[in-house]
């Protein structure tokens with residue numbers, strides 16, 4: 796038993812540490828949570844106050860991992876990460892209505908979970924070969940959703 800735990804300890808120390816870096820961006824957008832195939836009572840019961848038109852000041856966090864470039868000490872240049880996040884996602888959603896104006900959210904109920912998932916689907920191919928590990932979308936101080944890589 797002692798041997799086993801010391802072997803596990805050695806394995807832990809042998810494993811190379813991995814670094815991650817997170818970039819934060821903000822956007823403001825309107826949305827409404829409702830299904831057109833449900834009646835008003837059912838929508839109100841399930842989606843509560845979000846059944847009416849309203850907006851949020853969203854916070855997006857994008858976490859990536861990869862090998863450190865020995866010349867820069869970086870996984871990815873933050874300027875490039877920021878540019879990809881802005882061009883591929885923020886510019887599409889900022890000051891927009893998420894139900895109506897955003898092609899990649901078409902016919903999707905724009906919950907925080909679905910917005911995070913859409914951000915993942917848009918950003919993952921744009922960032923490759925840098926590996927996306929986490930997307931967090933906060934709608935408010937109290938609500939946030941995360942999508943994490945397998």
Ligand SMILES: [Zn+2]
Pocket residue numbers: 826845849850851934
């Ligand atoms: Zn909302």
